[in-house]
Amino acid sequence: MTDKKTSVSRRSFLKGSLAAGAALSAPALWIQGAYAGGHGFRNDPTNKATVTLGFNVPQTGAYADEGADELRAFKLAVKHLNGEGDGGMMQTMKPMNLKGNGILGKKVDFVTGDTQTKSDAARASAKRMIEKDGVIMFSGGSSSGVAIAVQALAQEMGTIFMAGLTHSNDTTGKDRRRYGFRHFFNAHMSGAALAPVLQAEYGSDRQVYHLTADYTWGWSQEKSIQDATAAQAKWGTVNAVRTPLGAGDFSQYITPVLNSGADVLVLNHYGKDMVNSLTQAIQFGLLDKQVNGKDFQIVVPLFSRLMAQGAGENIKGIIGSTGWNWSLQDAGSQAFTKSFGQEYGFPPSQAAHTCYCQTLLYADAVERAGTFDPVQVIKALEDHEFDGMGNGPSLYRGADHQVFKNVLVVRGNQNPSSQFDLLSVVDIVDRDKVTYSPDLYAGDLGPYKV
């Protein structure tokens, strides 16, 4: 037997390394090819007959009702973009570049996903839409935690995210992204709109107890309401207690309010959480109490018709803010409400409104840009002024991708004229009064090209 030494020559080592390198980089090259599509951006639909949008909404979890309504609005928007139905807000929006023949002549198709009101599930669902379904834009809500998580993904993947219902200041504040856009108003605007009304209704020097959903939106709203009411009406904070999202039974958090010395309870909850916490607060007799010589009050800074429906009688007389309400009399609101009502048999919620607007605004921006290239579409959306969509003259501010528009202060209707007439508009607060500097919640949008 002879010992046979196996030796590797420099030449064969280099050859092997090159071959291994080529093999390992092949998937990346294929992906890049798919990404580029010959035009330099992901999921370019230029050579296809259709263009696909992704609607990523909570179909389960605490915000499922809002998610269901968002999906209805998305479907209606797609219908209108494709020239079906009565066109809804396409009859009223200004400027209007949509022709009812899809987007840039391509029929609009869509895929849906369930965020489960969880950031990880939402990211996984959005990733699937981008990588597997080839969406050119995705949208949805209804949680700021989710919106911020998928917005970061949008930036990484170079795919535009038109956020649905997200109200945290962080979404267009410290967590703002070049590829993320928000049409919905935010907690800062709620505070600015609500504070004068709360002072007029309930007076100055109130003592407030906050129950707050324990995630970015809750913290953001708690701080905005504290700051705005302290500055406007010298309202102080007795305590601010964080509650887990989807707690269901809030009784253990409500009972300490009774003897806290507070005369106002602010519920920084949304969706089913707000329905449950408000119902239970009223069951515990808070509104029947007098504290510090004043009638006890409950404030829900952000609420919608869907929540009012869930809370039933309990919402009557409660003050809050909302992005939009179907009872508005402007042409855009009426056109959308009529179109949505004819389709589904009931009026749209604010969540539906913002998602419908976002879809049309994106499509309009693509038409103005003349391309689906996200960089050009982003530039078309930045500092875009528009009107006729239910909130008066509005601006998509380029510095933080936040829309500035009128905000509504509403009250649970004491004498509803119909089964849907659950909120009465107390005040329409002008956009100038809720506008703030983009540096107030500083953040970095990031680059156009990713």
Place this chain on the structure above:
Amino acid sequence: MDAILLQILNGLDKGGAYALIALGLTLIFGTLGVVNFAHGALFMLGAFCAVTVNKLITASAKVRDESVTFFEAYKDVPYLEMWLGDTGTLIIDWSVPISLLVAVPVMLGIGLAMERGLIRHFYKRPHADQILVTFGLAIVLQEIIKAMYGANPIPQSAPDLFTGTVNLGALLGMDLAYPAWRLVYFIFSMGIIVAVFSFLQFTTFGMVVRAGMADRETVQLLGINITKRFSTVFGIAAVVSGLAGLMYTPILPPDYHMGMDFLVLSFVVVVVGGMGSLPGAVAAGFLLGILQSLASMTEVKSIFPGIDQIIIYLIAMIVLLVRPRGLMGRKGVMED
């Protein structure tokens, strides 16, 4: 003082639910020796009895709503209201208590079917097998409910009579208003507990069951079919758990996952109370419910932030360190 009393009351209604589930778990463990991880699912099935009855009695006709002029809108008008007027409205208002009548036979049937159809085949198998099969069963039941009713909570209302508050402090000169339905739930849970203990203590059937729990072989040697009686006990435990879930629906809107949420806490309750001890399960249920509520007080949380989320497990650790068999555990149970 008012705040402490309120939190104790709050703990009593939550503790009532824990105690009823733990009571059922202990009954099954004490008689059949089975660790039933599907017991939370029985709590959930009871809650969905209320949902089903409510859906049936609110079956509605679509009637054009003339007050909406923007588009064609329709209102749901329940047939019962159309046919029976105010009586129909009253029946719908009382749907949760009415569903108790349906839930008793339904839950008894489910319990017996579960025991006869599946669990009896695992009596002589190790506890690990029993846990796996009952946990699997719980997941199957959950998914069936999810497929039938969706994943979202379905709120149920207490009758109008019980939607307000009761001022318990009026006699003591204190302001101690408490939601009426939560008091109803506490009284209801006490009633069920007393009924189960009385049944076991004062009936011949109960005496045989107790004898069987103490010494199964001797009872069988006397010619008594103890297996049949234990099957009935499983059915009774299912009814107890189901009714606990049903009456809890106006407090917590039921969803398919509610059983699993309560099951984990109820097992802690059983362990703290002492495996196999019925009084231990009940006492620990109320004790942990109250401690969980007291831990949510602002004064407590300012010293120990987040204590309300972990208090039950903390107490369980301390009890097991000091009294390894639990508060009222018997020697020899699960120690072989």
